[in-house]
Amino acid sequence: MTEADGFWRAFWEVGHEPGRQVVSLGVAVTLTAVSYDMLLSGRLTLFFDLSFMTLCLGLAALVRRRDFYMVALLPPVLMTAVFTFIALVARDAVAEVDDSLLQAVVSGVATHGIALFVGYALCLGWLGWRLHRESETGMAIELSHELGRRAG
Template identity: 55%
Template sequence: MSSAAPQRPRPASTTLWEEGRRPGREVVALAVALLLTATVLDLMLSERLGLFFDLAFVTICVGAALAVRPRDFFTVGVLPPLAMALVIVLLALSDRASIARPDDGVAQAAISGLSRHGIALGFGYAACLGLLALRRSFVDRRRA
């Protein structure tokens, strides 16, 4: 016999826009963990951060925007630039040669790394914000 209270069944979701039900903190933690994993994998495959990282970054941004619950949209909306900056600063402190010239200072390496991956940042951020905007409009129309 179970002592847990019976749970109400959730209504079945009908569209992709209704699927996101995860708390913002969970989504951010998972996204950062996946991004750091992608960074390590990319650096294992080559000496510099490259296309694999960029594609993983954009994919993670899209996944985060689709996974988060509507009340935590802001948390995921600010995630892409902060996550990219986190990875780049960590690499500027630990392995400058992976994002810039080895003799660059920390600040210069960080700026170089951000500029080299700026296109991925732009696409990931635009996709994240675009999906969040679509989801917000869908949620607002459903409430009306």
């Protein structure tokens, strides 16, 4: 394997960031996309949807293997949290002003459901691809390290 092959393997297949940092990055980038979209248009547009889908793929590429579960659950939780926040702060951006909080959250998630579905599919697909690409030997070594840490 050449040095260039090692770079692409490390960049595309082997994430090294801890799950908590990846979750924090996801929240920060999502809230930034929401802020830009709300400032520019006063509501969430296709910009937010595309940002969310790209973010889901990026988070799946960054996370280390033992924190896959945390990132695998992140897209629906993140989308729901974002719409809960928006419903609390600017309800008219996602629903009617007189709608309840729950109704505004459901309305926002339903309106951007395609972005959630595609983002979630990209995230899970990338994590699955990363699992598939690792050899059985690599998984056996990682498992023995994990069992050795817990036993000692």
